[in-house]
Amino acid sequence: MQLPVEVLEIAEGIKTMRIRGAGRIARAAVQALKTVVEKSQAKTPEELVKELDYAAKYLLHTRPTAVSLPNGIRFVMYRVKTAFKNGANLEDLKITAIDVANSFIKNSEKAIKKIGEIGARRIVSGDIILTHCNSSAAISVILTAFK
Numbered sequence: 474m475q476l477p478v479e480v481l482e483i484a485e486g487i488k489t490m491r492i493r494g495a496g497r498i499a500r501a502a503v504q505a506l507k508t509v510v511e512k513s514q515a516k517t518p519e520e521l522v523k524e525l526d527y528a529a530k531y532l533l534h535t536r537p538t539a540v541s542l543p544n545g546i547r548f549v550m551y552r553v554k555t556a557f558k559n560g561a562n563l564e565d566l567k568i569t570a571i572d573v574a575n576s577f578i579k580n581s582e583k584a585i586k587k588i589g590e591i592g593a594r595r596i597v598s599g600d601i602i603l604t605h606c607n608s609s610a611a612i613s614v615i616l617t618a619f620k
Contacts, residue, residue, distance in 0.1 A: 474523075474527045476527070476528055476531060477509060477512040479508045480508050480531075483505040483532075484505065484531060484535045487501060487502065487542070494608060494609045495539060495542075496581055496609050499541035499544060499577075500545065502532045502542050503549055503578055505528065507570065509525055510525070515563065516563070517563060518561060518562060518563050521563060521567065521570075525549075525553060526550070529549075532546060548573070549570065549574055552573045553570045553573065585609050588613055590617055592610075592617070592618070593617035593620075596618040
């Protein structure tokens, strides 16, 4: 099964750590699943689910230790498979997958913003902040506090 070039590029970015941070990795993987749907040539709902399953497994193997990666993929795949089991036709299944992916990405971005707002209230002028790794949540707190 051939994955779209954009999906392979996202997978490579996750694997080589060009895409870093749990949230960014999860959003990128979910965007990749959305791209699979948008580029799909599937003729049946079964074919689309097979394409998504293949892409999901491929993406999961890019960074086995990334916690949010499987969470994002499961979020989308659970809803797609539920729609499939409930008899969704191909077009409805595509709409479901795209809507769920968009929802995950939007909610993930909103969560980072909200964490920044809440965390910023804990920082006072003169505090010294030490961060570790690529935490967009931690950076959001610092940037919000700075504003």
